[in-house]
Amino acid sequence: MSKINVSVDCVIFGFDDIEKKLKVLSIEKKVDPFSKKNKKRTQFAIPGDLIELEEDIDAAASRVLFSLTKLNKLYLKQFKAFGHPRRVQQEKDKEWLENFRSNPDERVITIAYVSIVRMEDYNPEASYFAQDVKWTNIEEIPELAFDHNQIVNEAVDFLRKEINHEVTSELLPRKFTLSQLQELYEIILNEKLDKRNFRKQIMSKGVVEKTNEKQKGVSHKPAELYKFNQQ
Amino acid sequence: MSKINVSVDCVIFGFDDIEKKLKVLSIEKKVDPFSKKNKKRTQFAIPGDLIELEEDIDAAASRVLFSLTKLNKLYLKQFKAFGHPRRVQQEKDKEWLENFRSNPDERVITIAYVSIVRMEDYNPEASYFAQDVKWTNIEEIPELAFDHNQIVNEAVDFLRKEINHEVTSELLPRKFTLSQLQELYEIILNEKLDKRNFRKQIMSKGVVEKTNEKQKGVSHKPAELYKFNQQ
DNA sequence: GCAAAAGTGTTTCCGATACACCCATGA
DNA sequence: TCATGGGTGTATCGGAAACACTTTTGC
Structure with a gap:
């Protein structure tokens, strides 16, 4: 018996036609679902969650993205799996995991996806365990949950390599x-x-x-x- | 609770300096571990197996490859995750799964790796559930287990794109x-x-x-x- | 008339391609 | 001396890069 939690994580780039910047969509996670909004403890992350038992990976990426941000019908491209055994076992992530996962100590392997959209065409709305969603300039990304900073960095490289018409x-x-x-x-x-x-x-x-x-x-x-x- | 079986699969290319061919390493799986060798029912596959609970994915690829073929210290590069929900639920794979997996009906997500070696430097030996290991010309690959034919085809494309000094x-x-x-x-x-x-x-x-x-x-x-x- | 961005061609460089003959050796 | 693969140079092409001035509009 060696079954493992598998998640998908989505790096959504947004092209901001007004500010002329490339941004990344991040969610602000509710760390404690019962805390009042104004006494919140939060944490940033890219949208991601566990995939379901009988769900295709690509489909999971779409579903998870929608469930957290209400973004729909994006073309998501798989780019890499991340699976360090302790990638979700840092202190910073503990509280959230305890509140939102039934097995907070267990490892999670994640399969990362990228997409890019026109910011003004999409209006992400926080949902589920996201209490806020926002676009952040790629040079100003804060500390994110798990290994999400690494995932975002690799996604930027991937995007630049793959850009085309x-x-x-x-x-x-x-x-x-x-x-x-x-x-x-x-x-x-x-x-x-x-x-x-x-x-x-x-x-x-x-x-x-x-x-x-x-x-x-x-x-x-x-x-x-x-x-x-x-x- | 949505934990999933995760495996690694290794596409090992061999450069055959004598025949001047590019080959792929395949294993012949024991389908029924108790059958006599000469009444064997077998099936071809690329080397792959479930990853262990606390094991890094890259490390799993090395371990699994070694456990089935005794090949050691290869540089393995991750290239893609395959996760169709029914990728291990075809009739052809059923018997092997029933004999070798504790949950033969369950889906498996696999993370595929590539490597390439000089054939004459390595001497793969069948081990564990492999009863034979062999090199096959890439134009002559037989039907393989699961979606391994697709994985091999994508690996060939990947290799050709990534070739360098x-x-x-x-x-x-x-x-x-x-x-x-x-x-x-x-x-x-x-x-x-x-x-x-x-x-x-x-x-x-x-x-x-x-x-x-x-x-x-x-x-x-x-x-x-x-x-x-x-x- | 001025500020602002649009639009436009030519030259240079470099890497990619095409191509054919002489050389050194073993048998 | 012949068969075999080794080794070499030049011309052409095409895409990438560098580069500066005129045009049209709103104010």
Whole structure:
């Protein structure tokens, strides 16, 4: 008999079109479910929970994410399993585990997922053992539960390696300027790109096309609006 | 209470320097531990087993591989978790599960690892529930237990994508010719490479250096012997 | 007319590819 | 002397990178 608790954890990146930042969704966990809200003891984490007995892992990731944040229908991609035997046995996590898990001392293996969304398209709402949900700049992530800081760091590397037009097509309004698209790449990759080279590259891949509309009401030359090609 | 069986499965590639083939290590499982050897019912699989309660996943991969094949000290790299709820509930696997698992009907999530070795450096020996171990050409893999065919296929893709000098440095004798190295790449990638271009590329990366020795006893111009640079 | 971002081409560099002949050895 | 694999260089192509000025608008 060697059955083990298995969880999924979701690193949800948010592209903030206003602040022009890449953020990560974190939940603030109720540590003690019976404490008053204003005398709360809390802890940050990324959304995650145990998977159910007969549940597919990918499905578990979706369900868990929804149960804690009400986010729905995200494309979640598995990127790595984390399973150090004591990854949930640090002092900082003890109280929460005792209040929310039937076997708080037992190890948990977790399978981590990533996704990225346009922040303004989604409105996460805290639910279940999350008492708050928020977006945090990736340079300002606080101490998280368990080994979640490590998971987030590896997810950032994964995202930067895997970025492509399929990813970015979900992160802009339907009609967008090439400068917006470039800015998005710059934010994810955390580096400046050359405007002319970027445009050449995008156009040569043929993934976007002109809409024949232009920006309006900007106090500079209005930009052409583009859209992603279907498929 | 939602604890789940978690296993590791190891896809061990072998580079066969004689036949010049890429192979995969498979075990022949005892299906019924009490049957006579010559009336055996068997089934092929890649080496894998449940992980233990307090065991690190990477450590489990090493232990399980050793327990079934006596292979030791391989560098195993995690590449993906597989967790379809019915991945161990096909008819073909039933008998083995009933004989070797205390809860044969229960789902198992597995975390898959890859490694690659020089076949002639390792001598796998069947052990535990393996009654035979063998190397199979990757084009000739039979039906395997569970979803192991899928796991092997994904491992091949992973290997081809990740091939580099660190990988290949373990697969040749300490002193080798550039033709041997090229052949190794050709076998892993399953495509012919241009001799001059290959040499230029290898030399420009500076990962190998001359030993100032030459092949002996070959009935053609003897080749220079090279070695990998330390570090 | 000024500030602000949009838009646009050319040159350079580098790595990838294609390609064919002479060399050293054992038999 | 012949069969075998070893060893070598150059030209071409294509993508990546560097780089600066003109245009259109709102104010």
